[in-house]
Amino acid sequence: MDTIDTIKEQIGNNPVLIYMKGAPNAPQCGFSARAVQALMACGEKFAYVDILQNPDIRTELPKYANWPTFPQLWIDGELVGGSDIIAELHESGELATMIKAVAKG
Numbered sequence: 001m002d003t004i005d006t007i008k009e010q011i012g013n014n015p016v017l018i019y020m021k022g023a024p025n026a027p028q029c030g031f032s033a034r035a036v037q038a039l040m041a042c043g044e045k046f047a048y049v050d051i052l053q054n055p056d057i058r059t060e061l062p063k064y065a066n067w068p069t070f071p072q073l074w075i076d077g078e079l080v081g082g083s084d085i086i087a088e089l090h091e092s093g094e095l096a097t098m099i100k101a102v103a104k105g
């Protein structure tokens with residue numbers, strides 16, 4: 001499978017998905033750490049892809065998403081944004097609402 005197909009499958013199969021550096025319990029970048037903390041605070045399950053372990057995705061996703069950096073949060077197949085947007089949505093309470101809506105189908 002080529003990298004873009006892999007990305008499409010990941011985004012399509014996981015209602016809440018974060019592309020990040022490292023893992024949620026061991027983030028390898030402050031931006032990823034901040035983003036994943038906000039996600040964990042919402043209390044729902046989410047999927048992640050460690051782009052440091054997947055260099056092809058690190059190269060291809062920014063072009064596919066038209067978003068240059070990581071982390072990237074995808075909810076219900078749509079790009080939400082990076083750590084700045086995630087932090088804003090978390091502070092306003094919208095992040096939990098968005099995630100709970102998807103988690104409950």
Ligand SMILES: N[C@@H](CCC(=O)N[C@@H](CS)C(=O)NCC(=O)O)C(=O)O
Binds near residue numbers: 069
């Ligand atoms: N303001 C950005 C900061 C994210 C950022 O600058 N990420 C950098 C450093 S982790 C990045 O992904 N660079 C490209 C790369 O490392 O492939 C956000 O809101 O997410």
